Amino acid sequence: MRTSLKLALALAATMAVAYGIARTTPYWFAPRQTAQVDIHDPALIAQGQYLSRAADCAACHTAPGGKPFAGGLGMQTPMGTLYSTNITPDPDTGIGAYDYADFERAVRRGIRHDGQPLYPAMPYASYVIASDAEIKALYAYFMGSVQPVKQDNADSTIPWPANMRWPLAWWQLLFARPRTFNPDPSLDASQQRGAELVEGLAHCGACHTPRGLAFQEKAMADDGSRQFLSGSVLEGWYAKNLRNESTGLASWSEHEIVDFLRTGRTDRSAAFGGMADVVEHSTQYLSDADLLAMARYLKQLPAREGRSAQWSPGTDTTTAALRSGDYRVAGSLAYAEHCQACHRADGRGMPSVYPALAGNSIVFADDPxxxxxxxxxxxxxxxxxxxxMAFTMPGFEQLPNAQLAQILTFIRSSWGNQASAVSEVDxxxxxxxxxxxxxxxxPQEATR
Structure with missing residues (x-):
């Protein structure tokens, strides 16, 4: 009993010391950035609204059917569910009691009003490069324009001891240190602006960059490792490779990227899942200049070595077979029954309506x-x-696993697509x- 007690006390003391050391780093004790911000300045509020859209705050902090910015969106993690918080200016349940210094610490450093570290589901590791002027504009918008909503925050379902926050101080020390945006001098002004948005407020890497064992992004910028924006899986969605290679954006023009970010569709592709939310809440509102800047930056990202083309349209034998009623290839008959009416026998869909399956990098991605x-x-x-006009694709969960696997394998190996099979296990x-x-x-009782 005494030995167990001693071990428990020693562990508690070690944890306390570790947390104390983490909090005594310059990162935690950096001077509070006090500033006078006119939260009633219309121009500053308008700028803040634009920046909040660039940062896609609404997509995470507004639950389906909920009030704007009141939180409650459930986010799946390997350890449990996190719920986004209320960031309306309600003084009791939101951020209404935050002064500018509190707000800046939360957005750029991941530190709550009470001094506790925030979970990295909040992309403060990207927001850290936002300028003082941008943070002030965001503060003016949230405090001076967003409607307060009285809605308590939901507790996460992450069990003890994984829900303890003190280890996050160490995580921040290792993976979310203070930094500034350093533009690459080899890029022109437009590409530099694109880099600033992609790496910063737009936090594209939060979804599109693979993560390490500690859930950290493996690269926060194009650092030469070519991990940045090379594709990652999040909540069961594969956020596609955005680098200039075959499974990424090599076949996309700058104009197509701009159209996709503005409307969520191109002549051959369409946004769905989390990316549909990004377009709906964020990128459709960005200026043409900013969208083009992002597109130009993405197009100059070099491909990773050893990446070969995974689409060869000259090898298409599928179109003729489907048009002639030749269904000898496994999955082809089921494709004709369930998919062909929209996506067509040639796999090219209908421009800006039904996305193409032929040559679509989501279709032949390494991860299906x-x-x-x-x-x-x-x-x-x-x-x-x-x-x-938005278009809806029905789900086919009623089909058995074996049939779905056959259909998807057929799609990934037809019209010149060259990708591995999908299994029943997948x-x-x-x-x-x-x-x-x-x-x-x-909650139904949430009020403004």
Whole structure:
């Protein structure tokens, strides 16, 4: 008993010392950035609204069916569900009691009003490069324009001891240290602006960069490792490779990237899943200059070595077979029954309506997660001011795993696509991911 007690006390003391050391780093004790911000300045508020859209604050801090910025969106993690917090200026349940210094520490350093570290689901590791002027504009917008909502924050379902926050101080010390944006002098002004957005407020890497064992992004910028924006899986979706290579954006023009970010669709592709939310809440509102800057920056990202083309349109024998009623290839008959009406016998869909499957980098991606999930649950293109009509794809979860695997394998190996097979195990695994998706927190009693 005494030995156990001593061990427990020693462990508690070690944890306390570790937390204390982490909090005594310059990162935690950096001077509070006090500033006078006119939260009633219309120009500053308008700038803050634009920046909040660039940062896509609404997508995470607004639950489906909930009030804007009141939180409650459930986010799946390997350890449990996190719920986004209320960031309206309600003084009791939101951030209404935050002064500018509190706000700056939360956004750029990941430190709550009470001094506790925030979970890295909040992309402060990217927001850290935002300028003082941008943080002031954001503060003016949230405090001076967003409607306060009285809605308590939901507790995470992460069990003890994984839910203790003190280790996050060490995580921040290792992976979210203070830094500034350092533009690459080899890029022109437009590409530098694109880099600033992609690496910073737009936090593209939070989804599109692979993560390490500690859930840290393996690269926060194009540092030569070519890990940055090379694709990653998050909540069962494969956030595609954005580098200039075959499984990424090599076949996309700058104009196509701009159209995709503005409307959520191109002549051959469409946004779905989390990316549809990004377009709907964020990128559709960005200026043409900023969208082009992002596109130009992405197009100059070099390909990783050893990446070969995974689409060879000259080898297409599928179109003729489907048009002649030749269904000898496994999965082809099921494709004709369930998919061909929209995506066509030639796999090219209908421009800006039904996305192409032929030559679509999501289809022949190394990781088929997104293809499997959207086939199971369906999808919807985003509503935007640029194209009011949204199109919906039904889900096919009623089909057995074996048949779905055959259909998807057929798609990934037809019309010149050259990708590995999808197995029944892949489909079964994705069914579990879909089944375990969290229920969002939207209390009926939330009030403005």
């Amino acid at each position: 997660s997104s293809l499997v999930q959207v086939t199971l649950i369906g999808g919807r293109t985003p509503h935007t001011a640029h194209d009011r 489909v079964a695994r994705m069914r579990r991911v879909v089944r375990d998706k969290p229920v969002h927190y939207v």
